[in-house]
Amino acid sequence: MEKSVIFRDRQELQAADLNNTQAWGDEARRHLVTDALTSERQFTGLTVSARSATELEIAVGRLYDGPTGKVYALDAAQVHSVFAMLPLQDQKWVAVSVFGVEEDTDIQPRDMLIDLQTREVEPEAVAMQRRRVATVHIAQGLESPTPERPEPPTGYTLIAHVRLSPTGVQEVVLAEGRRLPNLQRVDARVRTAEGWILAAEPRIAHIMSDIAGLASDLATRASLEHVSQLGVDMAKLKERMEIPDDYVFYGSDHFLDADESDPAHAGYSADTFEGIRPAIAAQQTGALSLLNPMDPEARTSAAGLMLPAYEEVTRLRMETRAGELAINQYQYQTLNAVQKTLSRERVRTGETLTYCTNSAFWKSGVYDPVTGILRRGDEVWTVDPADQARANIDHQFLRVTRMWVDRWEEPYWDMVTTNYVVQGSVLAQTVLMAQTGWLISVEIFVTSADAAGGLTVLVTEAALGQPDMEKVLSRATLAPGAVTAGWLKVALPDPLLVEAGKRYAVALVTGAGHRVGFTEGTEYTQGILMYTQDGAYFTQAAERDLMLRLNFARFVSPRAVVQMQPLQLAGGVQELDMLYDSAVPAGCRLVWEYQTGGLWRPVTPDTAPAFGGAALVPLRAVFIGTQDLMPAVRPGNAQVTVRRRGTTFVHVSSDRVLGTPSKNIRVRLLLEDFGTDVAQTVDCRLIVGGVTVAATTNRDEVVDGRSRWREFRFTLAANTGAYRIRIDGAGVTGAHPWHVAERYDLAL
Template sequence: MGERTVVISDDQQITNTDLNNIGTFARSSLDHVVKDGINPERKFTGFQVVASGPAQVTVGAGRLYDDGGVYFRDDDGGVVVDLLSLLPVSVEKIVSIVTWAQTIETALEPRTFIVDVDTEETEARTVATESRRYANINTVSGVEAADPTPPAVNANVLVIAHVRLSPAGIVSITDVTENRLQSVRDVGLGVKALEVWRERSGARLDVLDTAVAGLQASVAHVPSPEFTREIARDVSRLKELAELPDTYTYYSADRYLTDEESDTGNINFLARVEEGIHFADAAKQVAQLALLNSLDASVKVQNNFMLPAYTEVMRDKIVGNDGEISLAQYQYQTISTKLKSFSRTRIRYGITKTVCTNGAWWRSGTYDPVTNIFRRNGETWSVAIADVPLTTINHKWIRVTQFFTDTYNENYWEATATEQAVSGAFVAETFLNSEPGYVTAVGLYFTRKALTGDVVVMITETENGAPVYEKAIARVTFAAADLKAYPTVTKIPLPPTYLEKGKRYAIAIATAGNHFLAVVNGNKNTQGTLFHSVDGAWSQGDLTKDIAYSLYYASFKAPRAEVQLQPLQLAGGIADIDFNFDSCQPDGTEIAFEVQISGVWKAIKAYTDTNLLIGLPPMLPLRVVLLGTTDVMPGIGLGVNSQAVTTRPRPDFKHISTVRELPAPCDTIEVNARLEYWDATHHGCTIKILTGASFDVVETADAVVDVATPDPNAIIRRATFNIAVPVSEYKIQIEGTTDNVLVTYHVAERYDLAFS
């Protein structure tokens, strides 16, 4: 077989060269077949890489093809590669499993050699009897980084797989499929699939010439490129005129989503800026949401957070006493922890809740809807401008006449987080929460306890499987005197803390006392890891043991709860209601408020047939309806964590802008104000300019024009001012009136232009 063969004649003396050529010629011919007919590049088959330990992989048998040569590796049980010495210190790295070709002489065996032909004397020698093409297996380590990349490898090696490592061990294994040799059978199947596709699509492709000819005939009637470019220029100019930013000195616009361009400190300022300019409040009352009956048995209130009545059930536990760990053995440190709070819902209802078209700008990412919608007076707010796109994504809202609702989709947020420095040794046990629910207590098992050293227990979120102490969602301190000795469980109550399904959390424990915790061996907590804090920012995992613990969850008595709250009140009558409350609304649950009208409970919701506040009632009985399941229910904050604001508007407003500064004096100023829900029979609006050193000179408009819009209930009022003495500074004053406080409008936007 092959290109050349060894010919041996009868009675011929055979040399070792003849015998060696039998194998050499066959090998050479096979090399040519592989190189010329299959693939001359460096490829591999087999070599399956699997994790065989926390920091160990096993590479199965396989073959390496290199320039036609076939090299193999078939160790019994595969090649074991220990990665323990390559684990990163703090973040992650990628280690590549590589192979390269080597020809070695192997299979040393004893053979007899003649040393004297005449006497036929022989001697035994140990020699190589086999030439083997060998595939070496080794590793190439990458650089440790937060987002690691595969390492650079030498040109003569081939990468089989990439192993991503963390300080705790193997994170993932990724085969390098582009280096794997594709068999002739796989190529044949691909060709067959292409033939099938050609049969199906060929007829369609064959008529493309006709279709293209038809398109060319149609394009002949399309306007020229120059004409299209002219239209694009005009549209661009219109966009500039409609939305010029304030950095264009002679132009300015305000959408009134915030009061940044409103002179709220002016003694004459009398307006409410809330998604437009609205009529100021004639009367306002701020009350905390509270139970009508503080002993209501249908609910439980902890830390000013109310849930329907529930019982505790143990849902998750890792119990045993295979050993113990001393908490004092770990590094004593002080960590600044941050306790996240429940996020919020805001519901607004009433006659002044007219939908402002500029509300859509919350989605633009230019504005921070969370700070401007959910904030309550006196709070320290920590939403950074960099977080604005994220808050926009997580913010869900509805805007219809008489009803606004805003919900933050995350159950916990950091906007009003409480910081606290905690000192001691820190350990944590992570776990995977398989079902949603409220955890109400953590059970720990102390084998030995010290006389002093209170224990801080937290439930924290995790990143990359490790606890994050700056993202705690529950935090309590438990007195050392109340700790129980094993086998009695130390049950540590928590405020009801909602845990999402399929998310990993950590039970974090911090103490300065020399307490001992029971641990279990054998990875009994298959979905968790024991960690101890090294420097406050990074935690070291221990894969050999886990803390024994139990988790208690709330089991609700009914899927619906109707809870009566303190009534809403406002002397002179209520025209608007504004609920701003802490909330937890898991998927599939609902929170709804109802007021009692003429003895009938009616829901405060969108698309009601009539306004519930017609007649301006001075007091309204109030209740909240909580809907869910016996496993998961929504909850709301009470007391200082939530408020209800009742208001009634004035029949007039006066809005004054901040100073408009021009680069050079101008004598003509044009102000455009978009008035929405405008009714000329009830409403009035006057635009003025304030000039002078103290802005006490009032300029009235020389011309006022109302421009119709596609919305029949909206107009653009354009006021033009011809100033006798050119000015470089001015303020804009917009005044509004209504003859009925139950019929209001708002100013959605102002755009002004100064020129000479």
């Protein structure tokens, strides 16, 4: 208290002294309200609710008048009738507000001294209490089909808007913005915000470094002048090839596949994948599997997708029920659905996997990199010609010496799909995902269930704002009797990776009489509730959302290590080739590690392979990400191959048929990592009419430190209309690997 009255023994006490004890205390409290709590007019309590169709009830509460610091109270709940305010035909809004008044109450008879000497008194009725009372006021708006909300009079504090119709109260909207915050709740919110800031600040601060890195990368990008110079260099290269004007045949092979090879030839012994390499001497293929099926570091879904250990948390909640819908009130129809599958990644490492420059032809559009590289087992599938361009864009590959990675950028692809038919009425909710994560399950509020019917739940892409049945990402089917009233949790067969900024749809398909709840407003999902009619989608209501919960994975640790079954190959492992379904979101990594010599060695571009000829090699997967996002892999249908290669190769081409017979043939081979070691040898011969013909002369042309062209010239005894090319190589070892990258031949 800023001021106080001083009392002393045997001192005269006047009424002003007693009044000052109250007035000065009240003044200090008013300063506290104005200085520390609020400088505006705010309230606590005073909740407005509809007691009946024509009555409003205002709960007890207090009005804090910030400009004066006074506090006015409503000590008992009040009921106000709005019967006389009801509109005749349309609707209207009324504004419920409060204002403060001071009133003297508690009238009591008290003796008043009228004669000091005779001490004569006279009774008088006086007020003994002064109260600050919060008084309720209701202001009416204009009746209209689209009424406007009225404002309270100047100096009054709004506590609620109430929408009226001819039948009574329709809606009460509380003025939460005028409510005085509670310090304890504010403290809890601040603590939560500080915790988030503590966790997010390092990531946000790192954005500056990322931006700087992007700027640095952009500075190194090729300019138009560089591209023009490349065109000039390409013209020079064509001229340098020295193709004579009188040639009658010209051919080439980049050895990306066996289209121009003859593996059926008796002497053939080679592999053609990004160059000619020695054939496989020993090989073993199997699947991935956990070393310990009960490994606490891993969690495998019902359909076999493996993620690091996680718990489920709800990220999106739409729980306020505003009504219900019967799914089968809409048209029963038959839909053809196409379910996409998790895309693939291939990792290859080994001593003899030298980098080949012709791998760039995977991006040339001439070859199909997806079919050639990401095919598994005896699958027969091709990329649609309309998708060839996307295949060249989405397929990303890394080629460094002894480490090759092929990855499909999209987490789900339509190269391998599952077609099926769904029948029933369709009710769908679209959702704009605000955060990337693994969707584990979907919860739907069922107000009443039909025990005789099942339910199919589909999660689809919704790029155009409506479900796309040709891009189904997940499907869960509940049998009759499995659908129960209340919050129905539908676990997806596999956790589903959804990406921030993309739209998805949750579609309910059934012919049964299930009824589901809906909420009002779409601010959380930024989507709409839709149904199908004759194969087209229509909006059920612009301001409705399905009552929905989306449960995501929250991982126990941002790094997890999962032990897998070891690799085995009698005689020793030289190469590892892994092809598996996976999804590695941005900012995450899936790293494979193997153990030799007591050390765990990662399969990464900067780590050279060191199998050391071991016949049994322990293997593990390292998942790196965040507690919200991690990579995933499907071990069950993975194709894991360990192999060992020979040190020599013999490659025989398919028939080269000439339009005009010739006897002067030239063959140019691009040799990469070919050294001067006497054990490294290469020879080229022609097979003409079953007879092998040696080259007349040959010459070398060094291109750079690891590449050279070797040209073989043949002068035959007579003209020929066809020939084959045989290439023999030796000395291909783990210590000195080399390969034939390209071959050009021409007939003069």
